Structures are given as structure tokens and as C-alpha cells.
Amino acid sequence: MEVFVQVLWKKGSPMIEKKAQFNRTKSARKHRVGRVTVYLRGKKWYIYYCENGKSVRRCVGVSLAEAKKLAAQVNGQLATHSPAILSFQPVSVSDLRQRWLNYHEQVLRSSIATIRRYRAVTDHLLHFAENGHPVNSVDAFTVSTAEEFVHYLRRVKVSPNGHPNTTKRSLRDTGVIFILETCRAMFNTTAQHKLKKLNGSSR
Numbered sequence: 001m002e003v004f005v006q007v008l009w010k011k012g013s014p015m016i017e018k019k020a021q022f023n024r025t026k027s028a029r030k031h032r033v034g035r036v037t038v039y040l041r042g043k044k045w046y047i048y049y050c051e052n053g054k055s056v057r058r059c060v061g062v063s064l065a066e067a068k069k070l071a072a073q074v075n076g077q078l079a080t081h082s083p084a085i086l087s088f089q090p091v092s093v094s095d096l097r098q099r100w101l102n103y104h105e106q107v108l109r110s111s112i113a114t115i116r117r118y119r120a121v122t123d124h125l126l127h128f129a130e131n132g133h134p135v136n137s138v139d140a141f142t143v144s145t146a147e148e149f150v151h152y153l154r155r156v157k158v159s160p161n162g163h164p165n166t167t168k169r170s171l172r173d174t175g176v177i178f179i180l181e182t183c184r185a186m187f188n189t190t191a192q193h194k195l196k197k198l199n200g201s202s203r
């Protein structure tokens with residue numbers, strides 16, 4: 001019996017090779033960056049860490065390089081006892097858009113025309129997130145998600161004057177750029193206010 005076991009588990013045997021292959025696969029699906037764990041679930045990479053006794057799990061995207069980069073940033077913040085970049089309550093795209101519009105209306109006192117224009121522009125982001133490109137929360141947006149959004153805008157057909165009976169055409173380059181710049185401003189404003197409710201909180 002002992003001889004049989006020794007043969008099965010000797011160096012170069014099928015059992016040893018199978019175990020080594022399993023360990024390699026497991027190692028490829030899970031990585032450590034200091035106090036942060038990066039792991040693969042399905043086709044997407046996730047980040048896991050503990051902060052103030054609470055477990056935090058966030059989906060990063062399909063890129064391992066992006067996940068490791070973000071993990072390194074979070075690990076650095078944990079090391080200096082700073083609030084980690086991902087330690088916030090997830091916010092949906094629609095909720096984010098409404099907060100941002102409220103901020104323009106109630107805090108910045110933007111004109112009705114400006115708010116109407118921003119609402120129309122960010123509708124593209126809502127449609128992208130809700131139709132065929134499910135994004136549950138703002139933190140799910142990555143570089144690859146932004147690239148997908150650009151490709152989505154290139155396929156969108158719009159009416160030049162907004163009338164439903166007008167022949168639709170593709171967005172012009174200036175239109176795509178304006179949409180991207182507006183969405184970036186929305187995300188930047190949210191980052192500056194740390195996803196607090198903007199309805200008058202910054203007055």
C-alpha cells in the first residue's frame with residue numbers, strides 16, 4: 001500500500017502534475033497586493049479588503065492590470081489610515097445623475113436651459129448603463145467601461161433638431177466630445193463631494 005501511494009505521489013507522477021496545475025490555476029485567479037486581495041469571479045476581477053472591521057468587496061472590471069493598480073492605491077490608503085477610495089456606499093448611475101442635476105439647480109443656480117441640456121446629454125449614459133451594458137453602480141465604471149461607452153455613442157442615432165419625425169443621424173465628433181466632457185464633469189463633481197447628497201449640502 002505504501003509503495004502504491006509513493007508511486008502515485010512521486011515527482012513527475014500524474015497526481016503531482018495535476019496538483020501543480022490546480023495550484024497554478026488557483027494562483028492565477030487570486031493575487032495579493034499588501035492587505036488587498038484581487039480575485040477573479042466569472043470573467044471579472046474583484047477587490048477585497050477589510051477596513052475598520054468591515055469587509056469591502058468591489059467589482060473592478062475585466063482587466064487584471066487595472067485591478068492590481070487600484071488594489072495598490074487602496075493598500076497605500078489603508079497603510080496610512082486614510083479612507084480607502086472604494087469605501088463608500090455604491091451609488092447607481094441614475095441616482096448620481098439626479099444628485100448632479102440637483103447640485104446645478106440648487107447650489108450652482110445654473111440656468112434652466114443648461115440643466116435641460118445636461119439632462120439630455122447624460123441620458124446617453126443612462127441608456128448605456130441600463131440597456132445591454134448593465135452597470136449596477138458608479139464604482140463599476142472602469143477604463144474599459146469608458147471605452148465601451150465611446151463605442152456605444154458612435155452607434156447612437158439622434159434627430160438633429162430633436163423632432164421625432166426628423167431623419168436620424170450619427171452623433172458628430174463635437175457631440176461625442178461634449179457628452180464625454182459632461183459625464184466626466186459629473187463624475188469629478190461626485191468625487192470632490194465624496195458622494196454626499198448634493199441637495200444643498202454644499203451651501
